[in-house]
Amino acid sequence: MHPNLANAALFRGADPRDVAELCDSLVSQRFDSGEVIFEQGEHGEFLYIIVNGKVKIGSSADDGRENLFHILGPSDMFGELAILDSGPRISSARALTDVEAVAMDREVLRAWMAPRPEVAEQLMRVLARQLRRMTSSRTDLVFNDAPGRVAKLLLRLAQRFGVQRDGSVLVDHDLTQDEIAQLVGSSRETVNKVLNDFTHRGWIELRSKGLLISDTERLARRAQV
CATH class of the missing domain: 2.60.120.10 (Jelly Rolls)
Structure with a gap:
């Protein structure tokens, strides 16, 4: 089995x-x-x-x-x-x-x-x-804004599919930005802006159909969890 x-x-x-x-x-x-x-x-x-x-x-x-x-x-x-x-x-x-x-x-x-x-x-x-x-x-959807919802989703994906790597978490989620937008109830354009902002802040690094989370603590604070 x-x-x-x-x-x-x-x-x-x-x-x-x-x-x-x-x-x-x-x-x-x-x-x-x-x-x-x-x-x-x-x-x-x-x-x-x-x-x-x-x-x-x-x-x-x-x-x-x-x-x-x-x-x-x-x-x-x-x-x-x-x-x-x-x-x-x-x-x-x-x-x-x-x-x-x-x-x-x-x-x-x-x-x-x-x-x-x-x-x-x-x-x-x-x-x-x-x-x-x-x-x-x-x-x-009612009480959290789009960046908060995206942050929360990324943390859930990390918990489910993430692998620890040198103090960061590698997440191969296999999702497009459009699919991420559907999961958080937002538009692809908004999700793209949020992910770029998180990248600029040093919280994540984007990969093809995945990402590397470098700062889970700040991401969690943004997610309000």
């Missing part, structure tokens, strides 16, 4: 032998960068756990505009709501990079949870964290 599967939040507290047996039975799938995994409004049959790669979760307006909600990475789960309530997908999922994931259908999930109440409790915790994150994002 891949360690990124063993670390999935859904399996915390479960017997590792049971987890290994379940994971061996799951269907492994690969998605190319940019490939749609599922679309908003579709009937959902599977939840997914990421083994390798990054996935972006968002929705689309009728005029084609995109709105990103989350960027997910190894060990993260997505697509669970539609198989829990049998409703349509409320968001779309697209591979941000090449992705390897495993898929679990509704019946397998129910059979897995039935004798294991601790798994159902863990799933509730995962959903509660998602709700808290959504509430926090909405609050930021």
